[in-house]
Amino acid sequence: MNQHPKVLIIGAGAIGAFYGSKLSQSGAEVTVICRSDYDYVKNHGFTIKSHWQESEYKFKPDQVLKDFQSYKDDADFILITTKVLDPNLTKDLLKPNLRKNSAIVLLQNGIHIEKTFADTFPENEIISALAFICVSRVKLGYIHHQDYGRLVIGNYPNSISIKTELLADLWQKSKVPCETSNNILKQRWKKLVWNAAFNPISVLAGSKNTSEILQNAATENLVRNVMQEVCTLAKADDCELEEEIVEKNIADTKKMKPYKTSMLLDFEAKRDMEIEAILGNAIRFAKQKNISIPHLSSIYGLLCCYKSQ
Amino acid sequence: MNQHPKVLIIGAGAIGAFYGSKLSQSGAEVTVICRSDYDYVKNHGFTIKSHWQESEYKFKPDQVLKDFQSYKDDADFILITTKVLDPNLTKDLLKPNLRKNSAIVLLQNGIHIEKTFADTFPENEIISALAFICVSRVKLGYIHHQDYGRLVIGNYPNSISIKTELLADLWQKSKVPCETSNNILKQRWKKLVWNAAFNPISVLAGSKNTSEILQNAATENLVRNVMQEVCTLAKADDCELEEEIVEKNIADTKKMKPYKTSMLLDFEAKRDMEIEAILGNAIRFAKQKNISIPHLSSIYGLLCCYKSQ
Numbered sequence: 001m002n003q004h005p006k007v008l009i010i011g012a013g014a015i016g017a018f019y020g021s022k023l024s025q026s027g028a029e030v031t032v033i034c035r036s037d038y039d040y041v042k043n044h045g046f047t048i049k050s051h052w053q054e055s056e057y058k059f060k061p062d063q064v065l066k067d068f069q070s071y072k073d074d075a076d077f078i079l080i081t082t083k084v085l086d087p088n089l090t091k092d093l094l095k096p097n098l099r100k101n102s103a104i105v106l107l108q109n110g111i112h113i114e115k116t117f118a119d120t121f122p123e124n125e126i127i128s129a130l131a132f133i134c135v136s137r138v139k140l141g142y143i144h145h146q147d148y149g150r151l152v153i154g155n156y157p158n159s160i161s162i163k164t165e166l167l168a169d170l171w172q173k174s175k176v177p178c179e180t181s182n183n184i185l186k187q188r189w190k191k192l193v194w195n196a197a198f199n200p201i202s203v204l205a206g207s208k209n210t211s212e213i214l215q216n217a218a219t220e221n222l223v224r225n226v227m228q229e230v231c232t233l234a235k236a237d238d239c240e241l242e243e244e245i246v247e248k249n250i251a252d253t254k255k256m257k258p259y260k261t262s263m264l265l266d267f268e269a270k271r272d273m274e275i276e277a278i279l280g281n282a283i284r285f286a287k288q289k290n291i292s293i294p295h296l297s298s299i300y301g302l303l304c305c306y307k308s309q
Numbered sequence: 310m311n312q313h314p315k316v317l318i319i320g321a322g323a324i325g326a327f328y329g330s331k332l333s334q335s336g337a338e339v340t341v342i343c344r345s346d347y348d349y350v351k352n353h354g355f356t357i358k359s360h361w362q363e364s365e366y367k368f369k370p371d372q373v374l375k376d377f378q379s380y381k382d383d384a385d386f387i388l389i390t391t392k393v394l395d396p397n398l399t400k401d402l403l404k405p406n407l408r409k410n411s412a413i414v415l416l417q418n419g420i421h422i423e424k425t426f427a428d429t430f431p432e433n434e435i436i437s438a439l440a441f442i443c444v445s446r447v448k449l450g451y452i453h454h455q456d457y458g459r460l461v462i463g464n465y466p467n468s469i470s471i472k473t474e475l476l477a478d479l480w481q482k483s484k485v486p487c488e489t490s491n492n493i494l495k496q497r498w499k500k501l502v503w504n505a506a507f508n509p510i511s512v513l514a515g516s517k518n519t520s521e522i523l524q525n526a527a528t529e530n531l532v533r534n535v536m537q538e539v540c541t542l543a544k545a546d547d548c549e550l551e552e553e554i555v556e557k558n559i560a561d562t563k564k565m566k567p568y569k570t571s572m573l574l575d576f577e578a579k580r581d582m583e584i585e586a587i588l589g590n591a592i593r594f595a596k597q598k599n600i601s602i603p604h605l606s607s608i609y610g611l612l613c614c615y616k617s618q
Contacts, residue, residue: 204513205614208614213614216613216614218609218613219611219613219614221606221610222606225603225606225607283527294603294604294607295606297527297604298531298603298607298608299607299611300527301531302510302514302528302531304525304527304528305514305515305522305525305528306514306515
């Protein structure tokens, strides 16, 4: 790998474009695969407004492609930033053309999303990554990074490779707070504590933001119970979380500006929601371990009715 | 009480008008209290289309009044057919003018709705009544009785008085299938098995009818779990229900024509829903008895966000 690592981004939405722009600023050669916005991005690139900088900036990827098959280079990193709807689709997309030395970076939500890739591509390094960020695609080619922005990355299942260090360095060079973790699974469970509660509840409670959800004692209690069940599952997955995490999450959310979860934004925009990555996988893990999680099951049972048929 | 018992109906919506018309057909002297529809009903009465009869019929109450204070007679039965939103409101309404020999007939949904009345009016007979009916107010003064129609009535807490027998006779005389029960509490729990599951879930699952709810295994399972928790509560309230009731309810619902619950109709029409009568009272009973009901709590926690502030 040279000084200009090759990065291919699959899913150049808000997350892909934003973190891709940062890799590009650090010298990586960034290619994005764009379907719906292809023509615009090919001609104009992205415009990014970030709360980290005063003025907006341009991000022109080195290549803009319509599909993975058109990529003829040897990517050092394949950054997958699509929503996790059907991991098999992404896997099948990679299968015909994937080269051994491309590390697959899953910068996505959810729990237990890595296994499909690890099983299908046993020779490829799998880097699992979590973004703590509020960022959205406001219009064609325009990305707004509103808040936060931290990354945590680590190899699946539990190590930190040289490539992972290098990727972290690239992000850090462009001032993205990026930590490495040799227990990324635990980091995923930790993030799921918040996500598994607020994402589904924001939709099921009738399109409510975080502050509206916590206005009601009975709903706050549901949040707490769901979070506790996630902690129980994490423990059964050898990832014991700190005891205070539930109350800390609730207290921190109370202090936050009212926030619409990504699942609520998807719901309101009539887009598919990440139900399986955020809840379904946790539910299946509980079943496999024979752990009772009635609150998670309840919200999953309701949310399943929202799936597009 | 003479051959023409005096019935006062508070809440002349679909249920009140329909069952009132039947008492009137059997010779009762029926007064209705109408607020929003007063002018129309005073002049034209109700028109009722019932699946029990070929042609629609008229129901002209003996008196149409704007409020309880205007009623100067000595009612044998005060039939309360309002939605159960705040029982204290109804209680306060009755307080100044209620006479001892008026039996209070609560023809309403929910569980443990009688106690407020029994405590406030210890000298009055409290008759608790359940309607198994699909009936709706289609437009001003026009009621459509689409399906079913059975009543079960009994004295609170657990007897059958002469007055209750007489009321049942009146309904039976006009061909309403009306049973009496000396354990109306158990009947209420039995009805709640269905209501506590399908009413909230129909709203929370994103406006779904019964058949859509049961299309999904995870949602059907939630229905089952909620029903089982209601059975547990019923048992703790000395009302053990038959073991098969849960599966029978699910199987019967699968056979039914797709049905929109009353809570869903209220939600879609932006009317207040009977959250407390159908769920809140059950939740409070569980708390008092220290019984764990995580599925009921989950849907209650979500539904509370739908309350008008």
